[in-house]
Amino acid sequence: MARVLLGVTGGIAAYKACELCRLLVKDGHDVVPLVTPGAERFVTAETFRALARRPPGDDVYLHLTRADLLVVAPCTANTLAKLAHGLADNVLAEAALAHRGSVLVAPAMNPRMWAHPATRANAATLRERGVVLVGPDEGETAEGELGVGRMAEPDEIFDAARNLLMGTGPLLGKRVLVSAGGTREPLDAVRFVGNRSSGRMGVALAAGAQRRGAVVTLLAANLAVPAPAGVELVETPTAADLEREALGRGVEADVIVMAAAVADYRPAEALAAKRPKDKAAWTLELEPTTDVLSALGEHRHDGQILVGFAAETGATGLERAREKLARKGADLFVLNDVSRTDIGFDAYENEVTLLAAGTERTVAKAPKEEIAAVILDEVEALLLDG
Ligand SMILES: Cc1cc2nc3c(=O)[nH]c(=O)nc-3n(C[C@H](O)[C@H](O)[C@H](O)COP(=O)(O)O)c2cc1C
The missing domain is CATH 3.40.50.10300 (CoaB-like)
Structure with missing residues (x-):
């Protein structure tokens, strides 16, 4: 059994993290949900505590103890930036700085936010640091916009998490x-x-x-x-x-x-313009x-x-x-x-x-x-x- 910190941040896709939490618990892991104040506008920390079967009065510093994996799903543009730059102004960001295990991030945001050079640079910084990014996927967002920005499906994130946890092969981190x-x-x-x-x-x-x-x-x-x-x-x-x-x-x-x-x-x-058809x-x-x-x-x-x-x-x-x-x-x-x-x-x-x-x-x-x-x-x- 591994200890997994599950960060949930403030996007519509937060409800999908419930399924991810369930899959991780069902797979036998000790899941510590870290729900940001931004996410609490969409889902309650109580729901995740129940899904993760955490006892009432759980240690408030649990997020700072050793964990094998940190999963952030959905990860907002805001939290992606915090992770890239090392801010620690909420319990999730703090946990991310203290964490020494693998990190998996599933970004979810409006396609224009994902395409912005600032977000691209933040994602690149995280990848360079060895953080595994799953998605975002292409499709229709909750607001009806088409493009790349949807969170990957919970089972896909779960598979990636499982691989990271079980990954003992020589390609780990290569x-x-x-x-x-x-x-x-x-x-x-x-x-x-x-x-x-x-x-x-x-x-x-x-x-x-x-x-x-x-x-x-x-x-x-x-x-x-x-x-x-x-x-x-x-x-x-x-x-x-x-x-x-x-x-x-x-x-x-x-x-x-x-x-x-x-x-x-x-x-x-190569001709700069299209060559017109002739005989x-x-x-x-x-x-x-x-x-x-x-x-x-x-x-x-x-x-x-x-x-x-x-x-x-x-x-x-x-x-x-x-x-x-x-x-x-x-x-x-x-x-x-x-x-x-x-x-x-x-x-x-x-x-x-x-x-x-x-x-x-x-x-x-x-x-x-x-x-x-x-x-x-x-x-x-x-x-x-x-
Ligand atoms: C209805 C609504 C939906 C939102 N969806 C997203 C989203 O999918 N992705 C995102 O990056 N931000 C989204 N935001 C903005 C974030 O909630 C906002 O940046 C917040 O500060 C994120 O805080 P957190 O990263 O600490 O959870 C949304 C805001 C609202 C009001």
Whole structure:
């Protein structure tokens, strides 16, 4: 049984925290509710005391005693700012400063409040400190506005809390950088050269790493699927964006997984405006892009694990993947055959060969989430060897 401090702050979603409290108690945890005065306008502290089965006359300093996990759900913009800056003007903020265990935060606010640079900076500060953010989700807010700001569902927050509490795996607290999707290289203002990658494999890896306790940054190149809630999302639509962010953010990462299909070539010149249709042929010159994986391999630091993906077609794919593993300085290469329509690009399933120094093994066709789990098991083993 773990001791969980459950912070509830002043948003409409406060009522949903009742269900979260119930789930935590049902899972056998000792829950200490910390309801802010702002939240008491929506729910009563009494309700949470009852749900948490706290005895009357409970120790008023209980919030300052050792706890394994602090969950703040919903977390208002106000409390997010307090957590980022270390204010201690109510029992929850005070507890957060005194707390030394894991912290999980489920923000909930108006989409414009969430998008404000001040809130973005506060969320980034917390993530840098290792705080796990779940959500917010996209959808309609209580006031009928559409956008990102809704609190994640209680069962999702509960799952994340459980993972943090049980997380003893080597990815706990590790910084994992994952790229996903396919880059698009502009030809003119509206056209691009791209590929069919949906981002499913990279998203499954990011979600899997997060579930294992990692602090995940996802470099997203035109994803066709939603990014997992709670990961730090960085949009990298072109190969140049992805190169810049991967090299910049890779410095801090313990694990880098380059699952995105990054263009090998881009138009040498992109027109600023849309080229009007005419009878003339349009001849393109394509120039090679930087090999991001090789560049990461050159700059990697001691103990950093580097995983590359090889999207190959045909029988010679394995040969080429072996050669890439040796040349690019990666610890692990994931080879997938993109000539098949049932696996690889834009498919729900994959079948891969994992290549590491001296070992090769094929992982049978399975949903990408399961393939991601096998890859992450390998990463964990490499970290332990490291
Ligand atoms: C009806 C109503 C709904 C609100 N909903 C939210 C919300 O969802 N998210 C948020 O950040 N603030 C919301 N606020 C504003 C907060 O309640 C306010 O910033 C308060 O100071 C938060 O205090 P706390 O963070 O200590 O709980 C709402 C205010 C009102 C009156």
